[in-house]
Amino acid sequence: MTIPEKTLQAQIHELTLSRCSFAIYRLPWTDEPILVMQQEGEAQTLQQLTELNGKKGFVLAPFQVTPQHPIVLIRPDIVAKEWPAIGTALKDLPQFPAADNTCPSEPVQTETTLKERYEAAFDRFITPLKEKKFQKLVLSRHYTTDLKEDFRPLDTFIQACNSYPRMMISLCHTPQTGTWIGSTPEIILSGQEEQWHTVALAGTMPMQGDVMPTEWSQKNQEEQAYVGDYIRKTIKKFGSKLTEKGPYTARAGQLVHLKTDFHFMLKETGHLGDILHELHPTPAVCGLPKEQAYEFITANEGGDRCYYSGIIGWLDPTGHTSLYVNLRCMHITGHQATLYAGGGILASSTADTEWEETQQKMNTMRNILSLN
Numbered sequence: 001m002t003i004p005e006k007t008l009q010a011q012i013h014e015l016t017l018s019r020c021s022f023a024i025y026r027l028p029w030t031d032e033p034i035l036v037m038q039q040e041g042e043a044q045t046l047q048q049l050t051e052l053n054g055k056k057g058f059v060l061a062p063f064q065v066t067p068q069h070p071i072v073l074i075r076p077d078i079v080a081k082e083w084p085a086i087g088t089a090l091k092d093l094p095q096f097p098a099a100d101n102t103c104p105s106e107p108v109q110t111e112t113t114l115k116e117r118y119e120a121a122f123d124r125f126i127t128p129l130k131e132k133k134f135q136k137l138v139l140s141r142h143y144t145t146d147l148k149e150d151f152r153p154l155d156t157f158i159q160a161c162n163s164y165p166r167m168m169i170s171l172c173h174t175p176q177t178g179t180w181i182g183s184t185p186e187i188i189l190s191g192q193e194e195q196w197h198t199v200a201l202a203g204t205m206p207m208q209g210d211v212m213p214t215e216w217s218q219k220n221q222e223e224q225a226y227v228g229d230y231i232r233k234t235i236k237k238f239g240s241k242l243t244e245k246g247p248y249t250a251r252a253g254q255l256v257h258l259k260t261d262f263h264f265m266l267k268e269t270g271h272l273g274d275i276l277h278e279l280h281p282t283p284a285v286c287g288l289p290k291e292q293a294y295e296f297i298t299a300n301e302g303g304d305r306c307y308y309s310g311i312i313g314w315l316d317p318t319g320h321t322s323l324y325v326n327l328r329c330m331h332i333t334g335h336q337a338t339l340y341a342g343g344g345i346l347a348s349s350t351a352d353t354e355w356e357e358t359q360q361k362m363n364t365m366r367n368i369l370s371l372n
């Protein structure tokens, strides 16, 4: 991706310190940054995904909606593509008030403390799995790291674009959500007119140098099949002419996942919010049975997922929609970043392997931070 002018880097940095609402994103296999910005007021907040029916804009939805973490919708007063047009669009902006600086610095935890905490959560999760109360539960964690003095969000966005051509890269800021940067491999809903697409993505292995490993363990195959079954069942309620491709091995940075593509037809696009409400959270980020798993995770995970494992992207019922699950992401707070990752746990899982998998997933963001 071409590097924008230095003034643009500084301008975007300033905007992340204000009460402006904007997103810059880049779709997989494209080289085109897209800016969506609200020129006045703050992003709309919603309490339910169904409220997105018929709406257009850039969406950031949390894993769990709470008063602190609403669904936000950035009104697309400005949409600009490519750096020169983005630079022009940002020239005559009104002055936005400064963001509340209410984020006290988090103490940076040692790896030993983080691992002990993870192991305790793993124990809470594995017991009901072994008792067959759940078929699958996704356990996630987060950790906070200090950023370099000269950290610039747009630099990191560009590093992510250059490092991860297959992923959807985003930098999103609203007063309600703060600043999020991510690099996600997982579509939740994309398409236009009658043609729609979603995926079942689960199971993880590291790349072997430049070679994609393709021998999948039974555990990985099972955890992906749960996601596939759930998506198939959900999509059948809304769409017709469902076709499926996979599971096949798909690369995501230095990892590979098992992926099934689902293509289907929608007669009308005014109810995309209903589909999202039914799909989210899929067993790729939650578990089965869904409602009980959701309750269990929010009560027992021991952390706040905020916008990690929620939904991020562009929604347009009359044009093209590209919505993703917000994975491999981080929340920027002052001079710190909080990175998030999780993984599917089955009764056969072991804590060490699952911990290692979250490390590898967090490396997606960690690696580009160290490039800055």
Ligand SMILES: C=C(O[C@H]1C=CC=C(C(=O)O)[C@@H]1O)C(=O)O
Pocket (backbone or CB within 6 Å): 138, 140, 186, 201, 202, 203, 204, 257, 283, 284, 285, 327, 328, 340, 341, 342, 343, 344, 361
């Ligand atoms: C929950 C995450 O990944 C999901 C997507 C692909 C593979 C996954 C897994 O192997 O567990 C997860 O379901 C994450 O990146 O935090």
